[in-house]
Every structure is written in structure tokens, then in C-alpha cells.
Amino acid sequence: MAWIGVCLLFAAVIGVLPPMNLQASGSEAVLEGARKEGKLVVYTSMTVDQAQKLNNAFSAKYPFIQIGMFRAVGERLLTKIMTEAQAGRYEFDVVQSAETQAYFLKKKNLLGKYLPAEAKHLHKGFFDSEGYWSAVYMMPNVIGYNTRMVKRNEVPRSDEDFLNPKWKGKIGMDHTKPEWFAWKLKRMGEEKGMAYMKKLGAQELRLYAGLTIITSLLAAGEFPLVLNTYVHNAEDAKRKGAPVDWVAQEPVFTKFQPIGVGARAAHPNAAKLFVEFMLSEEGQKIIASFGRVPTRIGIPTAVQGIDKVNFVVDDISAGDDFNKSYELFRNVFGGPKS
Numbered sequence: 001m002a003w004i005g006v007c008l009l010f011a012a013v014i015g016v017l018p019p020m021n022l023q024a025s026g027s028e029a030v031l032e033g034a035r036k037e038g039k040l041v042v043y044t045s046m047t048v049d050q051a052q053k054l055n056n057a058f059s060a061k062y063p064f065i066q067i068g069m070f071r072a073v074g075e076r077l078l079t080k081i082m083t084e085a086q087a088g089r090y091e092f093d094v095v096q097s098a099e100t101q102a103y104f105l106k107k108k109n110l111l112g113k114y115l116p117a118e119a120k121h122l123h124k125g126f127f128d129s130e131g132y133w134s135a136v137y138m139m140p141n142v143i144g145y146n147t148r149m150v151k152r153n154e155v156p157r158s159d160e161d162f163l164n165p166k167w168k169g170k171i172g173m174d175h176t177k178p179e180w181f182a183w184k185l186k187r188m189g190e191e192k193g194m195a196y197m198k199k200l201g202a203q204e205l206r207l208y209a210g211l212t213i214i215t216s217l218l219a220a221g222e223f224p225l226v227l228n229t230y231v232h233n234a235e236d237a238k239r240k241g242a243p244v245d246w247v248a249q250e251p252v253f254t255k256f257q258p259i260g261v262g263a264r265a266a267h268p269n270a271a272k273l274f275v276e277f278m279l280s281e282e283g284q285k286i287i288a289s290f291g292r293v294p295t296r297i298g299i300p301t302a303v304q305g306i307d308k309v310n311f312v313v314d315d316i317s318a319g320d321d322f323n324k325s326y327e328l329f330r331n332v333f334g335g336p337k338s
Contacts, residue, residue, distance in 0.1 A: 027117070033269030034065060040270040041068045043092040045077055045101075045257075050290050057286055058277050065270050073210075074098040075176075078105075085110060090264035093271040096136060096278075099314055100179070102258040106132045111260040114272055118279035118296075125313040126256060126295040133258035136278045138293040140254040140306060141180055142246040144226035144234045146218055155225070155247050159184075159196060162227065168203050172214050172226040175207040175333065179314055180228045182325035183253050187312075194332070201332045219244050230255075235291040235303050251310040256295065 044051045048071050055067045072080065074097045084091050085108075095105065105111045106128070115131030126135035145155045156162045162171065185193035206223050208214050215233045218226050219242035234246035259278055261271040277283045284296040293301050301307065 030269045030272050034062065034267070034273050037267040037270045038064060039066050039068070039267050040274055041070070041091060041093045041267070042274065043070050043072075043077055043081065043095040043097075045072065045074045045097040047071075053290075054278065054283065054286055057282065058274060061277065061282075062270075062273060065273070074101050077101065081105065081110065082108075090262060090266070092262045093265040093267045094259060094261055094274050096257060096259040099135075099256055099258055102133045102260060105260065110263050112263040112265065112268070114261045114275065116272070116276050116279055118276050121281075121297055122279065122295045123297055128258075133260040134275065134279055135256035135258050135295045136283075137287050137295055138254050138256050138311070139230045139232065140248070140252045140293060140309070140311065141228050142231045142234060142248050142252065144215065144218055144229040144244060144246050146221055146224045147243040147245050149221060149224035149243075152245070152247065157247065157249055159200075159249075163199050163203065167225065169206070170223050170225060171203060172206045172208065172218060172223045173228055173333070174209065174211050174214055175329070176209050177211075177228065178325040178329040179255060180253055181329045183312070183314065185325075185328075194328070197332045201334075205333055207333060215242075215244065231303055231306055232290070232292050239291060248306070248309045251312045253314065254311045255314045 042051070042055070046054075051069060051071060055069060059065065059067060070077075070080070070092070077095070077097050078101045081092065081095065090110075095101075095111075102111070111132045113131045115127070116134055119127040119134045122134060126138070128134070143155060143157075145152075156164070156167065181197070184197070187193070188196060205227070206217075208217065211226075211229050211233045214226055215229060215237050217223065218229075219237050221243075229246070231246055234244055237244040238246075259275055261268060261275060265271045278287075279296060281296065281299065284294040284299045288294045288299055288301050291302050293303055293306055
């Protein structure tokens with residue numbers, strides 16, 4: 001399992017770096033510092049087109065900063081950062097990826113302490129109280145369904161509904177994201193939760209790696225349901241005309257995408273400006289235009305109905321138990337079906 005390899009790579013990083021305090025001494029000082037630096041290196045797991053739109057908007061606001069970007073999915077991004085750190089190289093100024101990666105980077109002192117001024121406008125639970133990261137958007141977990149195969153009132157709404165024999169072999173699930181699984185066990189209690197998961201496993205779930213692939217298969221009619229997709233995946237497909245929609249099973253478990261400044265950032269002031277921009281009203285409106293759910297209070301989202309559900313925010317400290325959760329997940333559900 002690649003995640004286990006990543007964790008071993010963490011352990012191999014020579015000498016845990018002392019934390020670096022990147023707190024700004026004032027916005028004017030940061031602006032002047034960024035002007036002198038003139039560069040910014042962003043590591044991100046956002047799609048290239050969306051990341052580029054944000055970069056372009058930032059460049060329009062701060063034309064004196066030249067942006068370099070590296071994009072990869074979360075696990076690959078984390079591996080790159082750790083490999084570079086092991087070699088004594090600290091290439092990124094800003095990193096934006098899933099909360100699991102942010103947790104590990106903070107733990108190994110690869111994120112610097114910087115609490116953005118804009119963080120005060122975020123919903124509760126979406127910034128680190130110690131100032132190491134702030135979330136740029138939410139990723140609510142919802143139930144996706146194919147509208148040609150299932151009527152909305154037939155979609156399972158409770159845990160027990162998924163155990164109905166009629167859904168056997170007809171439920172897709174991403175096997176690379178055990179956070180939902182871990183949250184369910186915590187919510188139900190491990191004994192009761194594992195008993196339920198074993199029953200769910202007997203439903204012969206269709207396991208795949210990556211929600212983009214799963215959503216495409218859902219739209220193609222390979223299966224009528226997806227158990228744990230992100231609302232923006234379903235909304236993206238729906239917006240493109242695919243027969244895909246979603247329902248919420250409350251309370252809705254939500255992950256998020258944090259952003260943080262590198263502890264050894266070569267361009268720390270430019271990095272701070274970028275973080276502030278991403279959390280600003282302008283940045284959050286751009287993020288909302290992608291069909292994402294902004295973390296800033298008062299920014300409307302194009303995702304209709306998501307603002308009316310009850311959220312439970314992922315506990316980022318659960319990163320310590322990631323490998324345990326994944327192994328339990330594999331023991332119950334096995335590996336991918338294709």
C-alpha cells in the first residue's frame with residue numbers, strides 16, 4: 001500500500017525540523033517582501049485548469065510575482081515533498097492538498113506557522129488553531145446515483161438501507177479514502193461499526209481508485225450508486241449533462257482542502273499573499289464558481305441544497321490512524337474489483 005510507504009518515508013526524514021514561525025509583521029511589510037522575492041512556487045492537488053484560474057487571478061492582483069506550479073494527486077504530492085525533504089531540498093512555498101497530507105506535513109514541521117488575517121472569516125473548524133493551515137474549500141461526502149437507473153426517492157438514506165439485498169453488487173466506492181470508514185466506526189463505536197461494515201462488505205461493493213473514475217463509471221451505468229463521493233464530483237458530472245445527482249445522508253461527513261506555507265519557503269512573503277488571496281472574498285468566489293463549497297462565511301455556492309445540511313468536519317488528527325483504518329477497510333472489503 002502506497003500510503004504505508006509514504007509514512008515510512010516520513011520516518012526516514014533525517015532530523016525533525018524545528019518549527020518556523022512565519023507570522024507577518026504587517027501587511028505592508030509582507031507586500032514589500034513579496035515584491036523583492038518576485039517568485040512563488042505552488043504545490044497543489046487541484047485540477048490544473050482550476051488552479052491556473054486562481055493563479056491567473058492572483059497574478060493580475062500581484063503582477064510582480066512569477067508563479068511556478070506543480071500539480072499531483074495528494075499521495076503523489078506528499079511523496080514528492082518528503083523525498084525532497086529527505087534530500088535537504090525544500091522546493092515549495094505553498095502547498096494545498098487534502099487534510100491528511102496537511103496533518104503529516106505539520107507533524108514533521110514542514111509547514112510554517114502562519115495564521116492568515118482572512119481566517120477569521122472562515123466557518124468554524126476550517127482553520128488550524130495553531131496557525132499551520134487554513135481550508136480553502138469543503139468536500140462533503142454524499143451519496144451519488146445514476147438518475148436513469150434509480151429514482152431519487154429510492155436512493156438509500158440510512159446505513160441500513162445500503163444492506164438491502166437489491167443493492168448487492170451495485171454500489172461503487174473509492175477504496176483509497178478510508179477516512180469515511182474511520183468516521184463511521186468512531187460514530188457507531190468500533191464493535192457495532194465493524195459489525196455493520198462486515199454486513200456492508202457482504203454487499204460486494206465495486207471498489208475503484210479515485211472518484212473521477214468512479215463518477216465516470218456511475219454516469220456510464222456501471223452501477224447505480226456511489227457510497228462515498230464528494231459533492232463537487234457529482235455536481236461536475238451533473239453540470240456536464242451526465243445522468244448523475246446526489247443526496248445527503250445526515251450528518252454529512254466533510255473533508256476539506258487546507259493550504260499552508262512551507263516551513264522553509266524560499267519566498268515566504270509571496271506565499272503569505274497567496275494564502276490570503278485564496279481565503280479572500282475574491283479567491284473564494286472563484287472557488288465557488290468551480291462548483292466547490294467555499295469555507296468563507298457568506299460566499300454562496302452553486303451547489304444547491306448543500307448549505308442546508310448538517311456537517312461533521314473531519315478530525316485532521318485522525319491521520320495518526322490512517323494506516324490502521326486502511327488495513328481494517330481492506331480486511332472488510334478486500335481490494336479493487338477491477
